[in-house]
Amino acid sequence: MKALEGIKILDMTHVQSGPTCTQILAWFGADVLKVERPGVGDATRGQLRDIPDVDSLYFTMLNHNKRSITLNTKSDKGKEIFVRLIEECDVMVENFAPGALDRMGFSWERIQEINPGMIYASVKGFGPGPYEDCKVYENVAQCAGGSASTTGEIGGIPMVTGAQIGDSGTGMHLVAGILAALYQRTHSGRGQRVECAMQDAVLNLCRVKLRDQQRLAHGPLKEYSHFGLDIPFGEATPRAGNDSGGGQPGRILKCKGWEHDPDAYTYFITQAAVWKNVCDVIGRPEWKEDPDFATPEARLPRLTQIFEAIEVWTMGKDKYEVMEICNPLNIPVGPILSFKELAEEESLRKTGTVVEVDHPERGKYLSVGNPIKLSDSPSDVERSPLLGEHTDEILRDVVGFSDDEIKAAKDEGAV
Numbered sequence: 001m002k003a004l005e006g007i008k009i010l011d012m013t014h015v016q017s018g019p020t021c022t023q024i025l026a027w028f029g030a031d032v033l034k035v036e037r038p039g040v041g042d043a044t045r046g047q048l049r050d051i052p053d054v055d056s057l058y059f060t061m062l063n064h065n066k067r068s069i070t071l072n073t074k075s076d077k078g079k080e081i082f083v084r085l086i087e088e089c090d091v092m093v094e095n096f097a098p099g100a101l102d103r104m105g106f107s108w109e110r111i112q113e114i115n116p117g118m119i120y121a122s123v124k125g126f127g128p129g130p131y132e133d134c135k136v137y138e139n140v141a142q143c144a145g146g147s148a149s150t151t152g153e154i155g156g157i158p159m160v161t162g163a164q165i166g167d168s169g170t171g172m173h174l175v176a177g178i179l180a181a182l183y184q185r186t187h188s189g190r191g192q193r194v195e196c197a198m199q200d201a202v203l204n205l206c207r208v209k210l211r212d213q214q215r216l217a218h219g220p221l222k223e224y225s226h227f228g229l230d231i232p233f234g235e236a237t238p239r240a241g242n243d244s245g246g247g248q249p250g251r252i253l254k255c256k257g258w259e260h261d262p263d264a265y266t267y268f269i270t271q272a273a274v275w276k277n278v279c280d281v282i283g284r285p286e287w288k289e290d291p292d293f294a295t296p297e298a299r300l301p302r303l304t305q306i307f308e309a310i311e312v313w314t315m316g317k318d319k320y321e322v323m324e325i326c327n328p329l330n331i332p333v334g335p336i337l338s339f340k341e342l343a344e345e346e347s348l349r350k351t352g353t354v355v356e357v358d359h360p361e362r363g364k365y366l367s368v369g370n371p372i373k374l375s376d377s378p379s380d381v382e383r384s385p386l387l388g389e390h391t392d393e394i395l396r397d398v399v400g401f402s403d404d405e406i407k408a409a410k411d412e413g414a415v
């Protein structure tokens with residue numbers, strides 16, 4: 001038994017935000033029926049292709065463990081089949097542009113009429129307000145959600161981050177909403193609407209930056225590098241390079257080999273509780289008692305001098321050695337791991353976080369498995385479906401069509 005066994009998901013998602021959500025639900029054991037336009041499918045099947053005419057890694061890595069049915073939900077026959085699918089499913093997930101589903105004739109009111117138990121979950125770029133009609137992609141959300149204004153070098157331009165906090169981040173928020181709604185349904189017997197705006201999800205992930213915005217009214221943010229460098233604060237939470245987001249000062253420092261290896265760096269945090277260990281390890285034991293360095297408050301204006309001294313030490317060690325030495329001393333450090341290193345990391349293969357998947361058209365490829373591990377419901381990663389691979393099977397087993405009805409639907413171009 002898998003955690004969500006018996007739950008059917010009507011998956012109307014495309015691109016990244018919605019598919020990440022339904023992929024997690026599939027890994028928890030739900031039967032995810034991905035509805036795609038006949039002959040077209042999810043646009044990502046054809047985006048950033050590395051092998052001609054084969055589903056892209058963009059698609060395969062976001063759509064594991066799903067079944068694919070092609071369906072033209074704008075044709076009469078297609079609508080009839082869609083109604084049957086709504087009747088049979090527990091959850092519908094979509095991330096169309098605002099209003100698309102209403103234009104298809106399936107408003108939330110209509111969906112409730114068809115199936116009062118249906119949980120209807122959507123991702124949109126913005127919640128109700130001036131931008132509610134906008135189409136939104138990852139980097140738009142990162143900018144509109146506050147992340148870009150606080151990411152980047154001090155005095156530099158705003159930056160987006162490689163972590164897909166707008167798309168995958170919102171998808172993960174939506175998973176939480178769907179699971180809560182499924183639980184509430186066990187008491188209420190009713191479905192409900194679950195909405196998650198990408199701007200809101202990014203803002204939630206940047207919560208500590210709103211914290212700092214309010215702290216600014218009470219004086220400078222002393223743990224930011226600006227303070228020690230005498231750079232004045234403006235009206236808003238500033239970009240702060242690689243300063244740590246928590247109260248403990250941290251920086252990215254060079255390690256042995258940095259001259260030729262772009263990833264020979266470590267993150268190093270001067271955690272106050274282990275300051276004496278930091279002094280010993282970098283060979284500056286005199287800083288333990290020196291009043292200019294002994295307390296966190298005294299160190300704040302001297303962080304650049306301190307990190308320069310630590311870097312002299314880290315440059316003599318590779319990033320893994322830094323970790324091996326600092327970890328037992330409770331000094332928090334993080335090697336900068338490249339994707340080459342992550343792809344080759346044995347321990348990630350063992351836990352199923354990095355998996356090798358076989359695909360009939362592309363052969364073997366690497367993917368990220370389920371990062372959420374349930375002891376009673378382990379995730380087995382199965383390849384993504386080909387376009388319409390399960391159309392007949394879903395029409396027969398879920399919709400209840402006979403072979404003749406399936407043929408008729410095909411002849412009409414509805415599937």
Ligand code: COA
Binds near residue numbers: 014036100123124167
């Ligand atoms: N049968 C018939 N028509 C279908 C269909 C199907 N199975 N599946 C989709 N369509 C139609 C839609 O109804 C829509 O038609 P309409 O414009 O006439 O109403 C059309 O295909 C295109 O859908 P849309 O969502 O507008 O796609 P897009 O490529 O123009 O926009 C996004 C893509 C991602 C910008 C947009 O969907 C969006 O803003 N989504 C919400 C935010 C989001 O999730 N963004 C991140 C994506 S990773």
